[in-house]
Amino acid sequence: MQRELPNQHMNRPGPLEKVMVIASDADFCSRMHSVIEDAGYEPVIAGSSEAAIVLMQDVLPALVILAGEPDDATRHSCCRFVAQAPVIIVADGHDVEAIREAFDQGVTDFITRPVDWTLLTLRLQYILRTSRTMQQARTNERLLAEAQRIANLGNWAWDLSCDEIEVSDQSCRIFGVPRTSPGTFYHLFQSAIHDDDRAGFDRAIHQAVQGHPADIEFRIHVQGGQEKTLLMHAERSGPAGSSHLFGTLQNITERKKTEESIRRLAYFDTVTGLPNRTLFSEHLKAALAKASRNGTCVAVMFLDLDNFKRINDSLGHVAGDQLLKEVSVRLQQSIRSTDVAARESSDDTVARLGGDEFTVLLTDMADASHAGVVAERILDSLSKPLMLAGNRVSITSSIGIAIYPDDGHESDVLLKHADAAMYQVKYKGRNGVFFYDDELRRRSQDRIHLEGELVKALERDEMTLFYQPKIDANSSTVSGFEALIRWIHPERGMVSPIDFIPVAEDSGLIVPMGKWVIRTACRQHVAWLKAGLPPVNISVNLSCHQFADHHLLASIEQILAETGVDPAYLEFEITESVLMKDAEAALQVLSEMKAMGLKLSVDDFGTGYSSMSYLKHFPIDVLKIDRSFVLDITTDEQDATITSAIISLAGALGLAVVAEGVETREQLDFLRQCNCDQVQGYLFSPPVPADRAVHLITKQF
């Protein structure tokens, strides 16, 4: 009955728990053995301290009972050995001094002689239960510390009444300080906070004290001059009126660094370190919102270097990058010069959109004319020569300006208008400034209107192809046709491609339109063949967008397969400027086209800037001399020289040559003298519809 008592009211211990008794008294040991066994533990009896120490090598007791008169050394080593388990001594009730000494050596508890055997079972169970709880607490503490270490997360409790902070190990590690007293930690903590972050930190603490949990990021100086960024959560919990704040502390230094490098990549140009298009756009939007509130103006400048490509190609990319960096420095200096601009705003931004295109944002201007002053200053600054790769180089630039609110209210629109104004400078001869104006505004509206109409034109099948013959200069017979698109507008009549091709280019419509041209030209070639005519070369123009389109080759392949045209009769005319825009990429596409068996020609040759080394490597068949040279070959000596030089060059490179825009017999005679292979122009025929072109195929000119 007595023995059942503990089992009815307490957790019964596990069967494997061992209770070790160290005693020399055999009767005492035997009695203990029975009590321990009956209580549901496994007794382990050691007759002496030495035997106990040997036994403890193998047995891990849950509780040790030390009876007799063990000397200090034995008690000490026992306690050391069984640091995880409680140790009970059996002492004389009146020997308080001995009990105190035992406690000092680490003994957990005591029972007094004479032993109350009835209560002993209960006593053992209480002690073991406490021990288990303690052990669990220790384990939990260890696991928590480990988890905090892994998560780089510390916790703290701040007693505001005495300015003491109780911290976890990880909090100390985050601070890089050894474990200190709560008061010392408070002082270390306070002095470590970055001056710039102190006010925010105090605000967050105040908020938490008021009962609103707060999160704050702040920087601290740690030993060695390093800086760390911490994320702290603080909140008030515990009983009402408690002077404690509780919270966590996380070291987010690495995360901040990563975020910063991602931000730099996303928002800044890697060559110049200037904001990129995305960041510029954000700045512009913010500036527009502010200007709308303040009733001020914003100027958007679009700047393009006039001769960057030439410098980049001739002096190399390293020099090109150096130039871009220098330009970025000069631009920043120019907008900071308050003496000229009579104003300065920290929101002004210089950005690089890509290539040699830069933008400048001037914010909160009272007077739009300041933008012109700044632009002139920029031109002046950029025009100063600099040394690049040992060469003295001068650059000029074209700047277009659009002003909020006059020229638009949205960032995209303003940027587009500044771009249009910049093109106006290019058109007028470069190296200048142009403000977006009524004329450009009207043109822009026309363009938008035309774009809408073009979409409909494609849907309504309003496009048609005209064909202009190319004549063999020796035999005076047709050597091929150039297919040229025409838009038969229901109200306006025939619209020139000069007017709509650029719009189709900008809107991307050129891609489906170009595909339609290739397909229609191929079908015409087949139709003439079927009509019993000899196979005739047909050339088709490829614009910049089409040439860069990744689906171009697949589209051509599909059309060839669908129409059955022999690729040897299909020629593509690509302008010199398109090819030179990205010569490496062009070489790749041209090679693939060549591998398909197509013919390739360089259109408008002489108007752009060709690198001879590329020209040599491009797998081209024909050079087409631009009609601007042909126009004056009989009157302008220079044009005559250039034309004959191009013909010689083509001969040297093994290329055929076609002269465009031949309008007079004199021009033809000159070209024949220079051994030009083919000629094309109004002298023979303008571009004509297919039903008229058919009669030219067999004609002798």
Ligand SMILES: Nc1nc2c(ncn2[C@@H]2O[C@@H]3COP(=O)(O)O[C@H]4[C@@H](O)[C@H](n5cnc6c(=O)[nH]c(N)nc65)O[C@@H]4COP(=O)(O)O[C@H]3[C@H]2O)c(=O)[nH]1
């Ligand atoms: N003054 C003068 N002009 C002559 C003479 N002979 C021919 N032309 C014109 O010169 C242009 C030659 O085409 P381009 O240089 O490729 O220049 C073309 C080409 O860049 C583009 N284009 C035309 N059709 C297409 C097309 O189907 N696709 C693409 N991507 N562009 C096209 O539009 C431009 C203009 O085409 P068009 O108005 O058809 O103008 C044609 C033609 O009509 C002449 O003796 N004197």
